[in-house]
Amino acid sequence: MSKVSMHIGFTFRVGPLDQNQYGRIDLTLDQIDTELPIQDQLTEAETVSDEVYKFLKKKVDSQLDEMLGEE
Numbered sequence: 001m002s003k004v005s006m007h008i009g010f011t012f013r014v015g016p017l018d019q020n021q022y023g024r025i026d027l028t029l030d031q032i033d034t035e036l037p038i039q040d041q042l043t044e045a046e047t048v049s050d051e052v053y054k055f056l057k058k059k060v061d062s063q064l065d066e067m068l069g070e071e
Contacts, residue, residue: 004032004034006028006032009024011023012025
């Protein structure tokens with residue numbers, strides 16, 4: 001049984017050009033079984049990815065607010 005992984009990342013500028021500030025988003029799908037239907041696995045991965053993204057965004061936003069004193 002073969003398994004594959006796929007990773008994609010995107011770096012983007014988040015501040016003025018003269019301040020060299022960037023953010024990065026990465027997504028990795030791991031352990032995709034080549035012997036099972038791909039669409040079922042991708043559908044499950046999409047559902048989980050959406051929920052994890054919401055959780056992480058909320059956590060990062062909260063921590064940024066705390067760092068900037070905006071609670």
